[in-house]
Amino acid sequence: MDTDSMYFSIAGSQTEGYKQGLKYVIKDQLFYDLHNKERLPWDNCTVAKEKRLMNLTTESQGENIICLAPKCYSLYNGNEQNEDIVSLVNRMKGVSEKKTNLTNDDYIKCLNDGGVALSLAKKKRIIELSEKKKLSFTKISQKQGIPYETVRQVLLHRNNLLEPKKRGPKPKVAVRAFRRISRYLKKTSKSIPQNINKSAKKRLRRRPKLTERHIAKRIQFAEEFLLNDQSKKTEIIFSDEKKFRFDGPDGWAYYWYSLDEKDDNSIYSKDYGKYKGVMVLATINSAGILSHDRMQGSITAVVQRELLLSQVFPSIHTELGEQFKYQMDSASCHKNKETLKDLESYGFSFLDWPALSPDLNPVxxxxxxxxxxxxxxxxxxxxxxxxxxxxxGAGRKITKKDILLLNNSFQKRFTELLKRGGKYVQ
Incomplete structure (x- = not known):
C-alpha cells in the first residue's frame, strides 16, 4: 500500500487531541459526509470521490507482488512455476516504463539471480565446477564469489543457457527502416542525418591513409626482401603491442584475419578514456609464439628496452641463438637512436620496416x-x-600450427602488395 500522499479521518474527538488513537473512531457515515471537507478541502471534486468512504481506493490489485525496494515493485497474477503469469503493474522509481520495457520476468530474475548478471562464460564455469569437479552449491558460491541462489538457478536451468538479453530502450529506427533509408540516401547522394547515424552499427577505425611516400617505401622494402630472399638466410622475429581492456576488444582494429574464418560479431569495449586494461608485447616466428609479456606503465623507449632485454631476448636466445632479425614498427618508442644502439650491442639486428604497414605483420x-x-x-x-x-591462458591455447600458417604467409603478402601497387593487402 502506498501511503505517502494519503490522509485518514478516523478519530472523532476534538478534546482528546492527537493521542486519542482509535478510542473515538468515526462510524457515522452521515457525520463523515458532513465534515469531510473540513479536514481536506478539494476543488473540482467529483461526486464519486465525495461519497467514497474514507476517501480510499485501490489503484491496482493482484495475487502476487515483488517489491525489490521502495517505489520498485511488480504486481502479477498466476504462478511462475507453471509459467502462467499475467503481468499487471511494473514500477521503478525514476525509470520510464515505456522506454525500458520492464516485465515481471525482470523482477523474478533479479530475485533468483541475487541481483547478479552473469556472462555466458561464467555460467559455463559454474556448470563445469559442478559436473567435473563435483563441487556443491555452497563451495561453488564461495569459490566464485557468486550468491548461492544465483549458482542454484544457473545449474537448475543448465540446459537452456542463453546469452543475457540486451537492456535499454528500443531503437528509434527499426533495422528494416534503417536499411531502406540508407539505400535511399545512397541513391540521392545525401548525407545520413546525425540521429539516424546513432542507430547504425559502430564501425572499426579506418586504416591510415597511405601517401605516395609510404607506398614507395613499401614497394622498395618488398622488392629488396624478395630479391635477397632474406627469410631463408636468417630467422625473422615479428613483434607488436596491443592493449586488452576489461570488457572486450577496444575496436581500434589494425589486425586482419583469414577470409575463410567464420565471421563473428565483434564485442567493443565501453571504457574509452579510462585507460583500464593490460598492454601486451608479443613476438612470433616459425616456431610459434616466442613470448607475450605484460608492459607496465607508460610505453617509453626505456620501458621497451628493459622488457626486451629482461624477457624477450632470453626467449629468443633459447630458440634461435643470435641468428635472427627483429621486426618493429615505426612507433616513437621503437625508433629512439640511443635505445637502438644499446640493443644492437646486445645482438639485436633490425629490419628496416616501412611505416604504416600493419597488414604485412603476421602478429x-x-x-x-x-x-x-x-x-x-x-x-x-x-x-x-x-x-x-x-x-x-588464451596464449597457451594457440598452437604452433596456427602461427606457422601466419608466418608462412609473409612472402605472399609482399607479392600481393606489389600486385596492388603498394596499397594495403586484403
Missing part, C-alpha cells in the same frame, strides 16, 4: 585469434590480474 593476425579466445562467450574481467591471467 596482427595473431591478435585476432588471441582476442577471440580471451573474450570467448562474452567474458568480462574485474581487474588487471584476472585479465592478464586470461590472456596467458
Amino acid at each position: 596482427e593476425n595473431m591478435w585476432s585469434i588471441l582476442v577471440r579466445k580471451v573474450y570467448e562467450d562474452g567474458v568480462n574481467y574485474e581487474n588487471e590480474e584476472d585479465l592478464w591471467a586470461g590472456i596467458q
Whole structure:
C-alpha cells in the first residue's frame, strides 16, 4: 500500500487531541459526509470521490507482488512455476516504463539471480565446477564469489543457457527502416542525418591513409626482401603491442584475419578514456609464439628496452641463438637512436620496416585469434590480474600450427602488395 500522499479521518474527538488513537473512531457515515471537507478541502471534486468512504481506493490489485525496494515493485497474477503469469503493474522509481520495457520476468530474475548478471562464460564455469569437479552449491558460491541462489538457478536451468538479453530502450529506427533509408540516401547522394547515424552499427577505425611516400617505401622494402630472399638466410622475429581492456576488444582494429574464418560479431569495449586494461608485447616466428609479456606503465623507449632485454631476448636466445632479425614498427618508442644502439650491442639486428604497414605483420593476425579466445562467450574481467591471467591462458591455447600458417604467409603478402601497387593487402 502506498501511503505517502494519503490522509485518514478516523478519530472523532476534538478534546482528546492527537493521542486519542482509535478510542473515538468515526462510524457515522452521515457525520463523515458532513465534515469531510473540513479536514481536506478539494476543488473540482467529483461526486464519486465525495461519497467514497474514507476517501480510499485501490489503484491496482493482484495475487502476487515483488517489491525489490521502495517505489520498485511488480504486481502479477498466476504462478511462475507453471509459467502462467499475467503481468499487471511494473514500477521503478525514476525509470520510464515505456522506454525500458520492464516485465515481471525482470523482477523474478533479479530475485533468483541475487541481483547478479552473469556472462555466458561464467555460467559455463559454474556448470563445469559442478559436473567435473563435483563441487556443491555452497563451495561453488564461495569459490566464485557468486550468491548461492544465483549458482542454484544457473545449474537448475543448465540446459537452456542463453546469452543475457540486451537492456535499454528500443531503437528509434527499426533495422528494416534503417536499411531502406540508407539505400535511399545512397541513391540521392545525401548525407545520413546525425540521429539516424546513432542507430547504425559502430564501425572499426579506418586504416591510415597511405601517401605516395609510404607506398614507395613499401614497394622498395618488398622488392629488396624478395630479391635477397632474406627469410631463408636468417630467422625473422615479428613483434607488436596491443592493449586488452576489461570488457572486450577496444575496436581500434589494425589486425586482419583469414577470409575463410567464420565471421563473428565483434564485442567493443565501453571504457574509452579510462585507460583500464593490460598492454601486451608479443613476438612470433616459425616456431610459434616466442613470448607475450605484460608492459607496465607508460610505453617509453626505456620501458621497451628493459622488457626486451629482461624477457624477450632470453626467449629468443633459447630458440634461435643470435641468428635472427627483429621486426618493429615505426612507433616513437621503437625508433629512439640511443635505445637502438644499446640493443644492437646486445645482438639485436633490425629490419628496416616501412611505416604504416600493419597488414604485412603476421602478429596482427595473431591478435585476432588471441582476442577471440580471451573474450570467448562474452567474458568480462574485474581487474588487471584476472585479465592478464586470461590472456596467458588464451596464449597457451594457440598452437604452433596456427602461427606457422601466419608466418608462412609473409612472402605472399609482399607479392600481393606489389600486385596492388603498394596499397594495403586484403
